[in-house]
Amino acid sequence: MSLLFTFMMPASSTTAAAATSPMINNNIATTMQEMQRARYFTFVMLVRMVQEKIPRNTTFLMPSDRLMSTASISESQVLEFLSRHSIAAPLKFDDLIRLPNGTVLPLAN
Known part of the structure; x- marks a missing residue:
């Protein structure tokens, strides 16, 4: 089971400003x-490691902590792992529920 969270930033933000803006x-x-309230502690730990590199308006598709406990992710692979579990666009669950089973979403570049 996974959960969906969207991290949204103001559209006027630039990537360079993203790491330093208190609002962001x-x-x-x-x-x-x-995420922590929903008990996705391991995913939060990974996000903290690279939070300044995460694009704005990212939707996370998070595996449960139980599934995460079976993963072997090196520090150098954290951003790649998170990119495989995210979409660089704000999506609502209502949008995703309309997709047919087996739909493959493109990876963010």
């Missing part, structure tokens, strides 16, 4: 708090 840091902090 607050948005990712709020998103991580919501």
Whole structure:
């Protein structure tokens, strides 16, 4: 089972400003708090490791902590792992539920 969270930043933000803006840091902090409340602690730990490199308006498709406990992810692979479990666009569950089973979403570049 997985959960969906969207980390949204203001459209006026630039990538360079993303790492330093208190507003943006607050948005990712709020998103991580919501993930923790839903008990996705391992995924939050990985996001914390690379939070300044995560694109704005990212939707996370998070595996459960039980599944994450079976994964072997080196520090150098964290960003790649998160990119495989995210979509660089804000999506709502109502949008995803309409997709037929087996739909493959493109990887973010």
